Amino acid sequence: MPQTQVMIVEDERIVAEDIRRSLQKLGYGVSSIVSSGEKAIDEVKENPPDLVLMDIVLKGKMDGIEAAGYIRSHFNIPVVYLTAYLDDIVLERAKITEPFGYIIKPFNERELHINIEIALYRHKIEKELKESRKWFSTTLKNIGDAVIATDPKDHIIFMNPAARSLTGWNIGDKPDKSGKPLKGEIELICRDGTKRLIEECRAPNMDEKGNIIGSVIIFRDITERRKIEEIHLENKLLMYANKLKSEFLAIMSHDIRTPLTSILGFSQLLKQKKTGELNAKQEHYVDNILSSGKFLLDLINDILDLSKIEAEKMELDIDQMCLEKSITEIFGILREQAEKHNITMINNIEPGLDFIRADERRFKQVLFNLLSNALKFSKEDGGVIKLSARKEGNMVRFSVSDTGIGIKEEELGKLFDKFKHLNSGYVRNNKGTGLGLVISKKLVELHGGEITVESKYGQGSIFTFTIPINEILY
Known part of the structure; x- marks a missing residue:
């Protein structure tokens, strides 16, 4: 495991050397010793340490508090203050820089060790927390599901972009739902009055005492999915109905074609005068029977062909x-x-x-x-x-x-x-x-x-x- 490097910012050389010896005795490395705030910033830029021990009162234009604030905001390096006294005014100024500890001079090695370890551990936890929040924030911004957090009165206190885009709501609004489940789904009313079908998952948000202080709601717009499913179902029903229709037409046409063929056959015999002579009016009637019968037979044959094709029963003899x-x-x-x-x-x-x-x-x-x-x-x-x-x-x-x-x-x-x-x-x-x-x-x-x-x-x-x-x- 690499040695922790500490930078000492102290304008009294003897004190600085004493701190260096204590740090080395405790197993820490000393990356550098500087005597002013300006030099501390320059050194951090060139050779960033793991932690800075910063004297508050320093010679030069920049005191330790100003230098610590700059290092904290620009480099995110933990700073522990060293000071011989700490009045209320100095304390308020120092607090703004979010220091990781205070060591009052004179101090012993045990105090130094405890403060450094606490500062390093706190910095590690804060860094992990920051990265976790960043990951969580990125995830919430980019997921397709809508996420909303509400207070005890059900007013929105947080919403991700997906939720804002879907609902049109704003922070402070109160979510509006019909409250009536629709086959396991919920009808959501958007800000503009449009209605969407959603799948919702809700969980209570509790404080450390177990009191409910709000809720987190995750929901997904399933309106288009339901429409597609309904269309698919309708298509299946239509295909089934079409199949039944084709089968019915095929059966019906087959049953009609058999007697119709007989009618045409006997009419043809009459036309050919196989049963005797016909007068002009009778010939006209027979011609009408043959013409209409042939049309009906053609129609039946076409219906049978189309029914076979639509029922996918038409086989080609290639x-x-x-x-x-x-x-x-x-x-x-x-x-x-x-x-x-x-x-x-x-x-x-x-x-x-x-x-x-x-x-x-x-x-x-x-x-x-x-x-x-x-x-x-x-x-x-x-x-x-x-x-x-x-x-x-x-x-x-x-x-x-x-x-x-x-x-x-x-x-x-x-x-x-x-x-x-x-x-x-x-x-x-x-x-x-x-x-x-x-x-x-x-x-x-x-x-x-x-x-x-x-x-x-x-x-x-x-x-x-x-x-x-x-x-x-x-």
Whole structure:
């Protein structure tokens, strides 16, 4: 353990030497001996000791009390006064410098030793207390929780920045709470009248006799956390309700599709006159049955597909498929309708792009939806619909462009909403289910791609979808 170093400030040389011998005999080191307050300050700057023995009456402009005050405030070194007398005036001056002891001359070694040890111990405790307070203060200032201390009448006597920021209260205010626990929480009323949910921990503050002199309150704002938890709960309930809805629709649609298929089958027999000739009115009725039945069947099939997707029960059958063959089939289905309305359909596939890996049935479903949608929104005097396919980066990009009526800008955001029919002026046939684009988007996303649309009202639209390149075979 290093030796404690003491500086002696004494203007009488013989007395100073006597003190030095006593200190060394007691096991202390003497860092220096100076005879004035000015020299004491200079020496402390150059060679700071652990303790200063300071004579009060010194030669020069600065006496021991002034020098001790400077050393105490600037260097935080404990000072013990040495003096032959101590009247009330000198004592009051000395007390201001917060000395660590007084030794009255003449003194013996035991008195010197006791005073020095007490001074050193007190200084050590004060230093630790100061550091502890600094740490405590820093912690209180920087923690996210609000901390408030109150007096016996519940008025605030201390609050950290977090408490001030949250509540808007000031020292002297009385905390305002509703007093009604809300599921284990407390509703706090801020200074501006706003209400916050808090978790509170309160402990009594007691004096040395055990009397309660106030309380310390630590609380945390949980308003946003509760809102997030409520949103998460609502989302779970919505997801569950959506799942139940999808399952119900799937069951209902399946039960309806079976008898509907029979109705369409028998209607087709009537249409083909398998059961006998029909007059014009009967043929009209049968056509209406077939048209309405097909629409209802398409709607049921779309609902079933959407229900499977939303219930995460849609499984893709990914395999190698011939791109040209699939496109030719879809074009063949739609060509008669296109020619009837003077619409030219163009197939523009990048050379060499013969095969891809995808769910062929679902791929053709997407393609059919986009191409039939383009036909539906074509102009009265005809137009052009073009399908393009090309390799682009790590994707194959498919585009369906048309020269139709286009889509109004304010309608674009609603394009992929369920059961949404756009109000874009003339539409050739607006008997769609309103689910085709929604299902197409979800099917493309299940393949790992995305679908986008560009449109200019009065000029046409371009629907683009992608399939990841790692599914492509050449």
